[in-house]
Amino acid sequence: MAGMPRSNHPLVGRLAELAVLTAALDDAARQDAAAVLLSGDAGVGKTRLLTEVAARAAERGTAVLIGHCIDFGDAALPYLPLSEAFGRLATEQPERVERLVADYPPIARLLPARRRLDAPVSPPDERIERSALFEAVLGAFGELAADRPLYVVVEDVHWADQSTRDLLGFLLARIRDEQLTIAVSYRSDDLHRRHPLRRSVAEWSRLPKVQRVHVAPLDDVQLRELIRELHPGALSAHDVRQIVTRSEGNAFFAEELLAATETQLDAGTVPSELADLLLVRLDRLGERARDIVRVAAVAGRHVPHALLAMVSDLPETVLDEALREAVDAQILVAHGESGYGFRHALLAEAVYDDLLPGERVRLHATYAAQLPKQSAVGTAAELARHARESHDLATAFAASIRAGDEAMTVAAPDEAMRHYETALELLPSAPDGDISGPCLVRAAADAASAAGHRDRAVALIRQAVADLPADAEPDIRAGLLQALAVHQLNIDADLDALSATEQALALVPAEPVTSLRARVIVVHARVLNSMGRDTEAARWAQLALDAARQLEAPDIAADAETTLAVLQRRSGNATEAAQRLRSVADDARGAGEVPVELRSRYLLGMLHYEQGDLDAALRAFRSTAQRARQSGRQWAAYGVDARMMAGLTEYVMGDWDASLRTLDVEDEDPPSVAEAGLSAVRLAVRTGRGELAALDQLPALRAWWSRDGMFAVLSTGPAIDLYGTLGRVEDAQALLDEAVTLITELWQSEHFMARVRMSALMLGALAQAVDDQPTTTREEWAERGRALIEAARASAEHGMPAGRQLGVEGNAWRMRAEAEWARLRWRAGVDPPAAAELIEIWERTVDGFGYGHVYEQARSRVRLAAVLRVIGTPQAAREQADLARPVARRLGAQPLLDELRALGTSPAPGATTDPMPLTPRERDVLALLVEGRTNRQIARRLYISEKTVSVHVSNILAKLGVASRTEAAAVARRDALLS
Secondary structure, eight states, X not given: OTTSOOOSSOXXXXXXXXXXXXXXXXXXXXXXXXXXXXEEOTTSSHHHHHHHHHHHHHHTTOEEEEEXXXXXXTOOOTTHHHHHHHHHHHHXXXXXXXXXXXXXXXXXXXXXXXXXXXXXXXXXXXXXXXXXXXXXXXXXXXHHTTSSOEEEEEEOGGGOOHHHHHHHHHHHHHOOSSSEEEEEEEEGXXXXXXXXXXXXXXXXXXXXXXXXXXXXXXXXXXXXXXXXXXOOSOOOHHHHHHHHHHHTTOHHHHHXXXXXXXXXXXXXXXXXXXXXXXXXXXXXXXXXXXXXXXXXHHHOSEEEHHHHHXXXXXXXHHHHHHHHXXXXXXXXXXXXXXXXXXXXXXXHHHHHHTSOHXXXXXXXXHHHHHTTSTTSOOOHHHXXXXXHHTTOHHHHHHHHHHHXXXXXXXXXXXXXXXXXXXXXXXXXXXXXXXXXXXXXXXXXXXXXXXXXXXXXXXXXXXXXXXXXXXXXXXXXXXXXXXXXXXXXXXXXXXXXXXXXXXXXXXXXXXXXXXXXXXXXXXXXXXXXXHTTOHHHHHHHHHHHHHHHHHHXXXXXXXXXXXXXXXXXXXXXXXXXXXXXXXXXXXXXXXXXXXXXXXXXXXXXXXXXXHHTOHHHHHHHHHHHHHHHHHTTOTTSTTHHHHHHHHHHHHHHHTOXXXXXXXXXXXXXXXXXXXXXXXXXXXXHHHXXXXXXXXXXXXXXXXXXXTTOHHHHHHHHHHHHHHHHHHTOHXXXXXXXXXXXXXXXXXXXXXXXXXXXXXXXXXXXXXXXXXXXXXXXXXXXXXXXXXXXXXHHHHHHXXXXXXXXXXXXXXXXXXXXXXXXXXXXXXXXXXXXXXXXXXXXXXXXXXXXXXXXXXXXHHHHHHHHHHHHHHTTOHHHHHHHHHHHHHHHHHHTOHHHHHHHHHHTOXXXXXXXXXXXXXXXXXXXXXHHHHTTOOHHXXXXXXXXXXXXXXXXXXXXXXXXXXXXXXXXXXXXXXXXXXX
């Protein structure tokens, strides 16, 4: 195995290829020799696959010989891979090689010692016939395979000399009943039309003992698994998506791009080592072919034939000849019916980066000149790029605006934002009177907001306001301030938004009513509504509605109606409010007012959620998220918020797997703020399942706390639970204090509803750990608990604006806080409540979460059971535990299962445990657990990584409600789970 590089990460994918190679080894072990031709692009993973097979062959007692072909150009050394293989064998087993040489003398000519410069040259009369050498090699392999199977690997045969190819052809044709497997690998992308190996492969493929296996690029799922194995730490979804997209399934490319990411290189550049490898292919072309490849690279990944012909300005026959050479070399491939593309996107990037600056500018200028012609096929985005890179700024400005407009019409706001921002940079180059700066700024900010870059939208408008001259038209300033307020609402900057709308109102006369005045009024009403100033909000919303009707502006009317519906809900008329929101959403959709529609549908979901109607809430959130995706606004306000709430609602309803699917962004490329928000909600599920590694997410999430208090709200509760599981109560308390301080500053109030839940969870952590404290410190712990319950009570009383009532969730958490406070005093022995009082409050808590919070109701049952057990009512304790246990198992809630085991209440005789069914893969893992296999052995048996096995084992333990692998195996045998 010394000749095969060891990999430091598990093999990903390749099940089919492994199956063929493993079957060949099995055939050889039955004295039925086999051969495999392994093809694939450079870097796709051929060597990694052969390494894995060699390791498994060695584990089963098979001897392994490895040789490599090397690119020596025209000075190839004949039979180099055989020399390498026999040379290494001579170093490791010299006596064996001496016997081989004695039995097959021509083998001596292949040993490295006979091929060095200082070795004596054989006399002419001692030359051997080629047939004798070939027979000797076959005989030597047969002898080596006589006592145990032999696995021979010859790598990179695309570089093999003719003699080596002939020898391989001889061996593949002559193997019969030896315990011998031969694996031959080559790069398929190096086999141009005239490559000599092409004919050999065709001939070898017809031999009866030979199978062909092509190693295709990894799919996106496998590539992501590879990236996780190579980089176990946190990596943003954007970086992962970039690597997946740019590497196109090539494992080596992915590793190089990942390394560049880790070293903070520009994500848009090709790493130098990778670029050198890619450009070697270009050097093999003739001058004309190299030139046409460079021209094509300036166009991008693909280029139409007609446009390439116009830019290259070559005679048709010369162009065709150059293209044929590039296609034969597998640098370019046919794209569609009338164009060409690079075989790999990174190759196009490397060629482009290798161009000289002047060469690049000239080619861009030529493209920019040809694209506007009717015979050319192009887009405004392409024209904008070529004009910009060739310094034709006026053309680039106009084309960028058009490209942005086109992107918005096809629901591509991210691209639109980039085009508009480019136009803003080029604004000084715009012809006078072409477009006003404020209009362009608003377009860019709207696109940024639609793409989910909310802070960017605010920054763009704020800068535009600051740049306005003192004598700017009032309407222009008011319009920018109105837009600024809209975008500030999206980042919860209510006070800033209020300042903006107040300034705008002062700039726009009340009479006559104008469209601008109505838009300012409707946003002002939304700001007041967000701040809890309901009476004022209702007055301004009605004014906006009246103005919208007078102006026949349906979008403004729908926005005002939405605000009035929310206020109506707060006044106690939830049914009419829901009907009004549905009506507004439907009308907005009919009118094409997507932002208003999303807001109405999202607020309808929140109305149902606050009432505890989780099914209706989930339907509303899902429909909002789906509509946002359809309109290209999945990362915008209300779009991503609806998705987060859908995942949170699924978590509350106990459908944790669905929640993780909803919140998963692995196949997407979200803005970092959206990724962080979805990740924060996922933290609840991961915490419930006891994934302690979820704490690794906390530093990244805390970086967002100062920008949006909801990040602190969403991540603090789960983190308190995780710290509690680890017994790190002081860390939990410190985190809570930090979150409360920051949220108080952001929201300008120390009383907020999330503090009730956060305090309840912290009280639970104190109560859970107080038994481990010395008697002398329990009074101190009780005082800490007293501060927490007082904060919870104050927030429950003052955390809602005047006139508003706590929803069902708020009431449940308020009762939970009281129950945990009572449990803390009871367990600490400090002013303990009476047993009846303690039971009553926990029963109320169980009922409080009965609106649909599956996990917290089950957890409350377990803690009620603990009280019942201690006071001497084991039957009642068992009943509560029996109700909680199947829930914990179905959810895979390991900490709750641990709490149940510590409680010591086994299921009642005959009671169903209702275990969550195992997936097919978990059954496979469990079967090997029963056999006593280790994680590494299971990984190799199932062709998955050890990390994946570990996850499956954790899930199995949670679903079976056991604490160890041994217990899992025992349960599997007892309950016949694998029968």
